[in-house]
Amino acid sequence: MLTHSFKWLLLGALAAQHSVAEPLFRQQNPDITVNSFNTAQEAAVLQATTDLLAAESLVASCSSCISLLKVVKNLAIISESLFLSTLISVCKRSGFDPIVCEGTIREQGPVLRHVLRTINVSGKDGHILCAATIDSCPYPVVDQWNLTFPSPKPANAQPPAPSGQEITVLHLSDWHVDPFYEMGAEAACDKPICCRPEFTNYENITQPASIWGAYTCDTPITLLESMLEYIPSVTDKYAFAILTGDVPPHEVWSTLPYNKTQGIETLSYDLLHAHFDTPGLIDAKLYPVVGNHEAAPTNLFPHNVSQIPKGDDKQFLNLTWLYETMSESWSGWLETEATFELVHNSGSYVAYPTDGLVIIGLNTMFCYTLNWWNMESGGEKDPNGIFQWMIHHLQMAEDEGKRVWIIGHIAPGDNTCLHDYSNYYYQIVERYAPHVIAGQFFGHTHRDELEIFYENAKQKAGKAISTAYLAPSMTPFSMMNPGFRVYKIDAVTFEVMDSLTYVADLDQVDDWEETGPNWHLEYSAREAYSSSEASLGPKEPLSPAWWHNVTKSFEESDSMFEKYYNFRSKSSPDLPECDQACRTNLICGIRAGKSELRCDYQRDDMNQTSEVSLFSQRQRNPEKFAYMKDLCSGMDH
Numbered sequence: 001m002l003t004h005s006f007k008w009l010l011l012g013a014l015a016a017q018h019s020v021a022e023p024l025f026r027q028q029n030p031d032i033t034v035n036s037f038n039t040a041q042e043a044a045v046l047q048a049t050t051d052l053l054a055a056e057s058l059v060a061s062c063s064s065c066i067s068l069l070k071v072v073k074n075l076a077i078i079s080e081s082l083f084l085s086t087l088i089s090v091c092k093r094s095g096f097d098p099i100v101c102e103g104t105i106r107e108q109g110p111v112l113r114h115v116l117r118t119i120n121v122s123g124k125d126g127h128i129l130c131a132a133t134i135d136s137c138p139y140p141v142v143d144q145w146n147l148t149f150p151s152p153k154p155a156n157a158q159p160p161a162p163s164g165q166e167i168t169v170l171h172l173s174d175w176h177v178d179p180f181y182e183m184g185a186e187a188a189c190d191k192p193i194c195c196r197p198e199f200t201n202y203e204n205i206t207q208p209a210s211i212w213g214a215y216t217c218d219t220p221i222t223l224l225e226s227m228l229e230y231i232p233s234v235t236d237k238y239a240f241a242i243l244t245g246d247v248p249p250h251e252v253w254s255t256l257p258y259n260k261t262q263g264i265e266t267l268s269y270d271l272l273h274a275h276f277d278t279p280g281l282i283d284a285k286l287y288p289v290v291g292n293h294e295a296a297p298t299n300l301f302p303h304n305v306s307q308i309p310k311g312d313d314k315q316f317l318n319l320t321w322l323y324e325t326m327s328e329s330w331s332g333w334l335e336t337e338a339t340f341e342l343v344h345n346s347g348s349y350v351a352y353p354t355d356g357l358v359i360i361g362l363n364t365m366f367c368y369t370l371n372w373w374n375m376e377s378g379g380e381k382d383p384n385g386i387f388q389w390m391i392h393h394l395q396m397a398e399d400e401g402k403r404v405w406i407i408g409h410i411a412p413g414d415n416t417c418l419h420d421y422s423n424y425y426y427q428i429v430e431r432y433a434p435h436v437i438a439g440q441f442f443g444h445t446h447r448d449e450l451e452i453f454y455e456n457a458k459q460k461a462g463k464a465i466s467t468a469y470l471a472p473s474m475t476p477f478s479m480m481n482p483g484f485r486v487y488k489i490d491a492v493t494f495e496v497m498d499s500l501t502y503v504a505d506l507d508q509v510d511d512w513e514e515t516g517p518n519w520h521l522e523y524s525a526r527e528a529y530s531s532s533e534a535s536l537g538p539k540e541p542l543s544p545a546w547w548h549n550v551t552k553s554f555e556e557s558d559s560m561f562e563k564y565y566n567f568r569s570k571s572s573p574d575l576p577e578c579d580q581a582c583r584t585n586l587i588c589g590i591r592a593g594k595s596e597l598r599c600d601y602q603r604d605d606m607n608q609t610s611e612v613s614l615f616s617q618r619q620r621n622p623e624k625f626a627y628m629k630d631l632c633s634g635m636d637h
């Protein structure tokens with residue numbers, strides 16, 4: 001399953017890497033006939049793809065990746081149909097699933113082709129593509145840029161003292177509902193997601209899908225409803241709730257026509273309204289954000305300067321339909337002003353859920369490595385002015401003495417967030433935390449994770465200024481128990497006092513016949529992670545400094561780390577071993593509020609020293625391949 005999804009995602013990523021400003025191939029080769037041209041190009045793309053897949057060392061893989069980009073870029077200059085048909089053919093001949101090849105390339109190809117034509121393959125653009133999407137080149141260093149702020153950071157900025165009163169907030173993420181899920185269908189199929197009639201040979205079913213879900217499939221409605229019914233039993237009252245993106249399924253090869261994806265979104269939000277707007281049920285306002293899967297085709301969120309390919313049949317790529325659909329689906333929860341704002345602000349909005357708290361609902365897709373629009377020309381440092389917009393609202397909150405929560409889909413320290421964007425975002429956090437930003441909340445990885453931000457990126461308890469919580473996914477895809485999160489929040493400071501994670505053990509599905517899913521508290525972060533090294537007084541919040549000390553306990557104590565490692569995957573069965581290198585890597589990731597501080601990629605700045613341990617001179621070894629699989633299956637979370 002993992003291998004399979006790795007393969008088709010790699011494929012999608014490969015197909016996407018294109019560029020280099022070279023003279024038009026056609027002009028150079030005016031006498032080539034279309035047929036021989038077609039065959040020759042296909043052979044060239046196939047050869048380059050084979051070389052890349054076979055590359056053993058990072059050096060070989062980087063040069064193979066750049067070569068592939070060159071041949072594919074040449075192809076992009078000819079007609080769109082030739083471009084698509086060649087890539088589809090090579091995809092199939094490389095052993096990928098034919099339906100997935102065909103669909104993914106038809107959907108992603110036109111934007112890919114367009115973007116490819118604008119970028120310099122052998123320059124920084126090409127290297128970023130190869131580094132960011134499949135980790136096959138050293139990652140180019142960040143283009144240094146200092147954001148400007150309306151006022152300097154106040155001296156000795158400190159968060160306010162806790163009030164002792166608490167409210168409860170619900171955090172849902174990564175639903176990935178599959179309306180085509182069918183009980184009894186094949187759960188061990190050869191497509192990226194299973195449990196669908198179309199991928200089932202009813203003559204010979206090896207693993208029938210249960211009524212509640214399967215580890216190889218997206219979420220059936222039954223599982224969603226059981227969770228929504230269980231949620232009110234956790235507490236008397238929710239002050240409000242957040243949903244950090246990704247409602248549609250992982251069917252990335254078939255998201256079009258866009259009204260198919262739109263229909264799934266509308267139906268899902270209708271279901272959510274039924275539960276969130278009804279006294280006796282959840283009965284609270286829900287603040288959602290868009291994830292990479294909200295778009296159709298998946299991941300492709302254009303910038304306001306993006307050149308949408310011409311043709312009436314391509315105008316939906318501007319995503320106006322998506323922002324308008326969200327505006328409608330989220331009304332009743334968001335103020336009218338916010339529903340209007342998100343349409344004109346590429347999906348981002350502000351909301352005021354309760355006195356003293358501002359929510360910045362951020363569309364994080366301008367940082368995503370697989371949003372090809374981010375690669376186009378590569379010049380903008382603040383796409384659509386979203387950083388300036390954030391700064392404006394954070395400054396207002398500072399001036400008015402309010403606290404801010406930032407909610408989004410992809411966390412800035414994630415390995416799928418572009419380093420440059422992440423660096424600029426981190427500067428904003430450094431300016432407005434800890435006194436204004438009281439919390440950050442994301443999803444996307446499907447795992448239960450966190451990221452810590454520091455003043456001047458100094459990874460010490462005394463310098464820790466903000467924590468981002470990555471909530472577990474609802475979907476069991478892939479190989480993970482479904483889950484959700486509940487926070488105990490100080491009613492005045494809006495700091496997190498406790499983080500409670502709930503899961504259902506899908507491996508026990510055979511015992512659920514009479515009882516339904518066994519939703520239960522998996523752990524309280526306050527209880528699980530308090531230790532002599534990281535201790536908390538009864539009134540103290542889970543501060544960034546405390547979390548930093550928790551990561552130190554992960555370094556020093558096997559049992560503390562194992563606890564984290566198990567919770568990170570929601571206590572799912574069959575976790576792979578995590579050896580010392582893996583452990584170092586995961587702890588490094590927690591302390592990396594910006595993606596350039598991570599330890600799981602190859603840097604281009606070998607001579608610069610950093611506080612984080614580097615896996616620098618590393619060649620492409622089995623560990624790295626294991627990591628790549630994780631990255632690639634994670635890529636499309």
Ligand SMILES: *[C@@H]1O[C@H](CO)[C@@H](O)[C@H](O)[C@H]1NC(C)=O
Binds near residue numbers: 121123
């Ligand atoms: C592309 O990048 C390479 C390497 O940085 C550079 O030498 C070349 O001039 C660039 N080409 C264009 C057209 O900018």
Ligand SMILES: *[C@@H]1O[C@H](CO)[C@@H](O)[C@H](O)[C@H]1NC(C)=O
Binds near residue numbers: 144146
């Ligand atoms: C950004 O600010 C830092 C510290 O103030 C300064 O050292 C650096 O030169 C500035 N960088 C740029 C590109 O302006």
Ligand SMILES: *[C@@H]1O[C@H](CO)[C@@H](O)[C@H](O)[C@H]1NC(C)=O
Binds near residue numbers: 204206
């Ligand atoms: C059923 O499917 C399995 C796995 O795909 C295969 O190994 C087996 O030979 C099949 N059996 C029959 C009777 O087709």
Ligand SMILES: *[C@@H]1O[C@H](CO)[C@@H](O)[C@H](O)[C@H]1NC(C)=O
Binds near residue numbers: 257259260263
């Ligand atoms: C999408 O739109 C097309 C053309 O307008 C229509 O034929 C089709 O039924 C729609 N599909 C859905 C799922 O709404």
Ligand SMILES: *[C@@H]1O[C@H](CO)[C@@H](O)[C@H](O)[C@H]1NC(C)=O
Binds near residue numbers: 316318319320
């Ligand atoms: C986006 O495309 C739609 C058609 O799908 C069109 O009506 C709309 O004007 C376009 N919006 C922008 C901002 O270009």
Ligand SMILES: *[C@@H]1O[C@H](CO)[C@@H](O)[C@H](O)[C@H]1NC(C)=O
Binds near residue numbers: 304305383384385386
């Ligand atoms: C795109 O957004 C930027 C930043 O807000 C703005 O300066 C620019 O005018 C916008 N461009 C278009 C074409 O809307």
Ligand SMILES: *[C@@H]1O[C@H](CO)[C@@H](O)[C@H](O)[C@H]1NC(C)=O
Binds near residue numbers: 461533535543546549
């Ligand atoms: C973190 O650890 C340091 C060093 O042991 C200690 O001084 C500090 O009080 C701890 N802070 C928290 C919040 O646990």
Ligand SMILES: *[C@@H]1O[C@H](CO)[C@@H](O)[C@H](O)[C@H]1NC(C)=O
Binds near residue numbers: 607
């Ligand atoms: C990096 O280090 C190597 C060897 O230590 C040296 O030859 C090279 O010039 C350095 N590069 C830069 C950009 O400082």
